[in-house]
Amino acid sequence: xxxxxxxxxxxxxxxxxxxxxxxxxxxxxxxxxxxxxxxxxxxxxxxxxxxxxxxxxxxxxxxxxxxxxxxxxxxxxxxxxxxxxxxxxxxxxxxxxxxxxxxxxxxxxxxxxxxxxxxxxxxxxxxxxxxxxxxxxxxxxxxxxxxxxxxxxxxxxxxxxxxxxxxxxxxxxxxxxxxxxxxxxxxxxxxxxxxxxxxxxxxxxxxxxxxxxxxxxxxxxxxxxxxxxxxxxxxxxxxxxxxxxxxxxxxxxxxxxxxxxxxxxxxxxxxxxxxxxxxxxxxxxxxxxxxxxxxxxxxxxxxxxxxxxxxxxxxxxxxxxxxxxxxxxxxxxxxxxxxxxxxxxxxxxxxxxxxxxxxxxxxxxxxxxxxxxxxxxxxxxxxxxxxxxxxxxxxxxxxxxx
Numbered sequence: 001x002x003x004x005x006x007x008x009x010x011x012x013x014x015x016x017x018x019x020x021x022x023x024x025x026x027x028x029x030x031x032x033x034x035x036x037x038x039x040x041x042x043x044x045x046x047x048x049x050x051x052x053x054x055x056x057x058x059x060x061x062x063x064x065x066x067x068x069x070x071x072x073x074x075x076x077x078x079x080x081x082x083x084x085x086x087x088x089x090x091x092x093x094x095x096x097x098x099x100x101x102x103x104x105x106x107x108x109x110x111x112x113x114x115x116x117x118x119x120x121x122x123x124x125x126x127x128x129x130x131x132x133x134x135x136x137x138x139x140x141x142x143x144x145x146x147x148x149x150x151x152x153x154x155x156x157x158x159x160x161x162x163x164x165x166x167x168x169x170x171x172x173x174x175x176x177x178x179x180x181x182x183x184x185x186x187x188x189x190x191x192x193x194x195x196x197x198x199x200x201x202x203x204x205x206x207x208x209x210x211x212x213x214x215x216x217x218x219x220x221x222x223x224x225x226x227x228x229x230x231x232x233x234x235x236x237x238x239x240x241x242x243x244x245x246x247x248x249x250x251x252x253x254x255x256x257x258x259x260x261x262x263x264x265x266x267x268x269x270x271x272x273x274x275x276x277x278x279x280x281x282x283x284x285x286x287x288x289x290x291x292x293x294x295x296x297x298x299x300x301x302x303x304x305x306x307x308x309x310x311x312x313x314x315x316x317x318x319x320x321x322x323x324x325x326x327x328x329x330x331x332x333x334x335x336x337x338x339x340x341x342x343x344x345x346x347x348x349x350x351x352x353x354x355x356x357x358x359x360x361x362x363x364x365x366x367x368x369x370x371x372x373x374x375x376x377x378x379x380x381x382x383x384x385x386x387x388x389x390x391x392x393x394x395x396x397x398x399x400x401x402x
Contacts, residue, residue, distance in 0.1 A: 028387070035252045035309075035387040036378075038065065042251065043244040043377035050238045050276045050284075051082045051212035058237055062217050062274055065255055070262040071219040071272070078277065078287035080172075082212035088181055090154060091202040092117075092194050097187050101205035102155070102180035103169035103280065105145070112204035113151040113179065117195040123149035126201040128191050131155045131182075133371040136170050137347045145177030152203040153180045156188045160368030166240040167371075172280035179205045214238070214276035216284050221261055221270040223401070228268035231401055232295065233257050234285070235304040236278030236349060241373045245380040247278075249308030249365065253390040257302070260394035266401030275349070285349045296356035300324075302397060303350040307365035309386030311379065314338065318346045318362040320354070328361055331396035335389055337363070363393065 041061055046054035059075070066073055083103050090097045091112075101107065118125030127150035135141045145153075159165030164184040181203050183191075194201065217237070223230075235250035254274060261270055277284030289296055307313050315337035317328045325339055340346075345354055350362040369375040 031256065031391050032383055032387040034256075035390060036383045038252050038255065039244060039248045039377050039381055039383065039386065042248045043242050045242075047241055048237070048239045048243060048247065050278075050280055051080060051214045055214065055238050055276055059215050059217055059276070062237065062251065066217070066219050066258060066272075069255065069258050071221050071258060074218050074220070076216045076218065076287065076291065077213045078216070078284060079211070079213055080277070080280070080283060081209040083207045084210055085207045087204050087206045089204050090181060090183065090187075090191075091204070092190065092199055095190070097183055097190060099154075099181040099183040099187075099205075100164065100166060101207060102167060102182060104171040104175050105177055105180040105205075106175050107207055108152060108179045108203060108205045110206070112202045114200060114202045115151045117191065117199055117201050118150070119195060125150050126203055127153045128195055129153060129155055130158050130188070131167060132158050133165050133167050134347070136168050137351075145180075148178060150178055152178050152205075154191065154201070154203060155180055155182045156185060156191060157182050158185055159370060159372050161372055161374060162186055163372045163374060165371040168279045168281070170281045172283060179203065181205050214284055216276060216288055217274045219258060219272040221266055223266045223268040223270065225267045230269040230271055230295070230299045231266070231397070232299045232301045233270060233272045233304075233397065234301060234349060235274050236282075236284070237274040238276040238278045238284070240279055240371060241375060243371075243375050244377045245310035245313070245367050245375050246306045246370060248377070248381060249310065249386045249389065250304035250306070252386050253304045253308060253363070253393045256390035256394045257397040260398050261401060264398050268401055270401060278349070282349050282352065285352060289352070296353050296358045299358070300400060301350065301353050301358055301360035302393070302400070303346075303348070303353070303360060303362040304393070305346070305348045305350065305362055305364035307367040307370060308363055309382050309389055310365050310367035310369070311382045313365040313367045313382075315363065315365050315389060316340055318344050318350070318364065319360060320344075321359055324359065324361050327396055327399060331399070332389070332392050335385075335392055361396075363389065
């Protein structure tokens with residue numbers, strides 16, 4: 001099946017069931033069973049790209065699970081022009097290699113663009129480059145796109161395993177540079193050979209934009225002390241693929257923290273937000289923050305980032321604040337997590353909080369399947385690690401709200 005078509009497939013929305021509000025006492029076995037059930041359910045929903053049926057299935061499922069636990073459930077919608085890929089491929093002397101366009105780069109003109117395969121991005125050429133999904137957080141990537149004179153760029157994606165490791169569209173609302181077509185790592189040998197013989201390439205990247213809405217799922221717990229500043233518990237819930245280890249571990253942590261704070265009511269207000277729009281430049285978080293002026297600096301934030309409990313991964317904890325770092329070191333002493341240096345600028349949603357001078361902690365893991373379609377349950381996740389990290393996260397969150 002072509003990669004472009006895979007990108008827009010998703011499961012039908014899950015049905016909502018009647019809530020049963022009760023916090024179940026924790027045991028190691030119970031936490032692991034919940035994690036396995038939640039991860040399997042997430043994986044079964046299909047591809048979770050923003051404002052697609054799989055994204056809506058994830059929203060319906062998360063609302064059901066949150067309703068069972070408790071708190072004031074709500075949603076906030078934001079508008080976007082969803083990109084539906086139509087045609088994406090490279091033609092090399094009659095051979096067709098499928099790909100997926102960058103979602104913050106323009107389409108090619110109808111029929112595509114042609115040029116000689118080139119490593120230097122000279123004017124009129126089709127520039128070939130190899131890119132990791134993490135390159136979007138570098139200034140060099142943006143500079144290359146702004147200054148190149150190439151007619152199009154072909155990005156051979158290099159993740160931790162073979163495949164199509166799609167790059168996030170950090171400038172989704174403001175596309176720039178030339179058209180960029182992303183192709184799987186397996187296409188590298190063919191494109192290297194084309195470059196070596198000076199072959200001409202035709203690059204086609206065509207899509208349609210469809211008015212759509214994404215949704216942030218929220219739960220609010222009122223604190224006993226109205227003078228206390230709020231705590232925000234945040235995790236992204238959208239992605240390019242199923243992304244079960246990328247997103248699933250964070251969602252398990254989010255739900256376990258909710259269970260803990262329903263069982264032990266907080267002194268401060270706590271707002272849980274699970275945001276869509278992650279892969280599109282964090283537009284869901286942008287909407288959440290725009291509705292709450294000043295919160296980036298005034299609230300305390302817990303951010304559950306990517307790959308928490310991924311199979312073979314390592315946990316990293318990020319915070320520039322001494323008191324929060326001590327809490328993380330104590331709370332995750334048995335999980336093998338490493339505290340990042342105090343001057344670390346995090347990737348993902350908490351980067352925006354960091355730049356605003358906010359008070360935050362971020363948990364993030366590593367995964368060789370990051371942004372790859374192979375990131376699936378059960379092989380991509382370590383359920384025991386997910387459950388352990390989620391249980392520790394609940395203890396840390398309770399301590400923050402005392």
